Amino acid sequence: MSTAQWIVTLVGLGLITWIVWYFWLYRRESVQAHAKEGGMQEVxxxxxxxxxxxxxxxQARQPVRLNFTRREASTCGEEVVLPAFGQRAHLPENQTVPLEVTPAQPGEYEFTCGMNMYRGKIIAR
Structure with missing residues (x-):
């Protein structure tokens, strides 16, 4: 195998490793929702x-308002989907779109972009 082939192979493996880490293994910090007047939790x-x-x-069994603001032109972020709540919303660039949900039970509730590449979750306790 030539030097160029080794370099291409190593770069390819590095890129694959980064993709796996970023989309499946990277653990983002969690944020606690802040309760507003009337018991509405907001993030x-x-x-x-x-x-x-x-x-x-x-907190489970309390309403939550998620204020989504899209700060990119990428089409991946144009839509947010909350399957457990039967909700989806179009996210215009640089505009805040509030979505209200109420987790009925403790558990984890996923939200994704329309292409299922961006992922997040609500953890209800």
Missing amino acids: DVTVKGGYQPAVIEV
């Missing part, structure tokens, strides 16, 4: 190369 979520924060801790 601001920025969409830019993923969700920030991607892990949101809330």
Whole structure:
């Protein structure tokens, strides 16, 4: 095998390793939702190369307002889907779109982009 082939192989393996780490193994910090007047829990979520924060801790059986703001032109972030709640929303660039859900039980509830590449979750306790 020539030097060029080794370099291409090593770069390819490095790229594959980075993709696996970023999309499946990287653990993002969790954020606790803040309770507002009337018991509504609220969190601001920025969409830019993923969700920030991607892990949101809330109280079960209390309403949660997620304020999604898309800060990128990528088409991947144009839509957010919350399958457990039967909700989806279009996210125009640089506009905040609130979504309200109420986790009925403790557990984990996933949310994704329309292409299922960006991933986040709500952890209800």
